[in-house]
Amino acid sequence: MKTLVLGVGGVTNGGKSTLSKSLHKQVPNSCLIAQDEYFKDDSVVPVDINGFKQYDMLDALHMDTMVREVESWQKDPVAFLRQRGPEHTTASAEEEEEEEVYVLIVEGFLIFNHRPLNELIYKKYFMEIPYDVCKRRRSSRVYTPPDPPGYFDGYVWPMYLKNRLQMESMVSGILFLDGLKPKEELLAAVCKDVCQEIERLREDD
Numbered sequence: 001m002k003t004l005v006l007g008v009g010g011v012t013n014g015g016k017s018t019l020s021k022s023l024h025k026q027v028p029n030s031c032l033i034a035q036d037e038y039f040k041d042d043s044v045v046p047v048d049i050n051g052f053k054q055y056d057m058l059d060a061l062h063m064d065t066m067v068r069e070v071e072s073w074q075k076d077p078v079a080f081l082r083q084r085g086p087e088h089t090t091a092s093a094e095e096e097e098e099e100e101v102y103v104l105i106v107e108g109f110l111i112f113n114h115r116p117l118n119e120l121i122y123k124k125y126f127m128e129i130p131y132d133v134c135k136r137r138r139s140s141r142v143y144t145p146p147d148p149p150g151y152f153d154g155y156v157w158p159m160y161l162k163n164r165l166q167m168e169s170m171v172s173g174i175l176f177l178d179g180l181k182p183k184e185e186l187l188a189a190v191c192k193d194v195c196q197e198i199e200r201l202r203e204d205d
């Protein structure tokens with residue numbers, strides 16, 4: 001059995017979950033893990049000097065738990081998929097398990113900033129969109145808790161720039177994707193790339 005871990009990172013509202021969910025539907029034997037599911041409880045997320053909740057940093061996330069989940073998938077993807085249930089699984093040819101390539105899609109805004117997680121990711125994609133588009137898309141989203149007034153300009157965008165600089169100083173081999181492109185085009189490009197990788201792994205004995 002062979003495994004392939006893909007990372008879909010990028011700016012908030014860059015289109016990561018849209019792309020990852022479509023990819024998950026298209027790629028057989030794939031599983032999806034989203035970083036947003038690992039946020040700590042609001043009560044333990046501190047506030048900065050401007051009164052903004054510090055959600056856009058690794059400390060706001062249960063990263064150890066997330067890494068353990070990825071490792072658990074890697075150890076036994078089939079058992080992991082069975083445990084997670086049908087919503088996390090795509091069709092598989094179980095009778096040929098040992099010949100299959102199992103694919104894990106790790107999606108999130110800070111996946112490449114966490115060294116232990118980053119080290120588990122083989123193919124790295126990063127979705128980017130410009131400031132004005134990001135601000136507009138974010139303003140129509142409702143998080144829990146919702147963004148307070150001034151949060152985007154006072155906290156979210158400056159943290160994105162900071163986290164991105166940190167990522168670029170520690171990670172290489174990232175493929176940048178233009179999140180302004182149509183969803184279908186982005187999916188087709190990544191699917192093609194992933195399929196080539198799967199084929200390469202299948203042939204590589």
Ligand SMILES: Nc1ncnc2c1ncn2[C@@H]1O[C@H](COP(=O)(O)OP(=O)(O)OP(=O)(O)O)[C@@H](O)[C@H]1O
Nearest residue numbers: 011012013014015016017018019137179181182183
């Ligand atoms: N290629 C695209 N072109 C135009 N709009 C898009 C595209 N991809 C996603 N969107 C829209 O942008 C918004 C954000 O998309 P999505 O939730 O996939 O982003 P995200 O990066 O996962 O966001 P976050 O992680 O910050 O919650 C949604 O309204 C979605 O429909």
Ligand SMILES: NC(=O)c1ccc[n+]([C@@H]2O[C@H](CO)[C@@H](O)[C@H]2O)c1
Nearest residue numbers: 012036039055056109143144145156
């Ligand atoms: N608990 C959450 O999911 C949550 C709460 C508050 C803010 N956010 C935002 O999610 C984005 C990443 O997808 C970050 O920019 C957070 O600000 C998430």
